[in-house]
Amino acid sequence: MTTNAKHTEIIKHMLGMGSKNRQEWGARNYFASYRDGTEFQTLKDMERAGLVKHTQTSPSGMHYYAATDNGLAAVGMRRAHNGYLIPTDEVVA
Numbered sequence: 001m002t003t004n005a006k007h008t009e010i011i012k013h014m015l016g017m018g019s020k021n022r023q024e025w026g027a028r029n030y031f032a033s034y035r036d037g038t039e040f041q042t043l044k045d046m047e048r049a050g051l052v053k054h055t056q057t058s059p060s061g062m063h064y065y066a067a068t069d070n071g072l073a074a075v076g077m078r079r080a081h082n083g084y085l086i087p088t089d090e091v092v093a
Contacts, residue, residue: 003074007046010039011067011075014052015085026077026085029066030055046071 014031016024031052033040043065046052051071055064072078072085080086 002049003051006042007049007051008075010042010046011051011071014065014067015072015075015077017075017077022087025087029085031065032062033065034061035063 010031012018014029015026016028017026019025031039031043033043040063043052043063047054047065049070050068051074052065053068055066057063067075067077069079073088076088077085078088
């Protein structure tokens with residue numbers, strides 16, 4: 001699995017890792033894009049690479065994606081035994 005800076009940026013956004021409060025990281029796990037959105041093709045590439053999975057499409061055509069365990073690992077996050085998403089010791093800056 002190869003990731004690039006754009007993949008990392010999208011996964012971090014998906015997980016709320018833009019917040020300075022690390023306790024908020026992983027409080028969410030989704031990214032939404034319309035088929036003609038600027039990120040849609042990148043999300044499809046990430047899905048093929050196993051970094052994200054398509055979770056639903058809204059009636060308006062919005063596509064939702066969530067990070068997989070491989071996607072979490074790519075940015076230094078993991079799923080705890082209780083299902084919560086938590087940072088590892090190797091968080092990608």
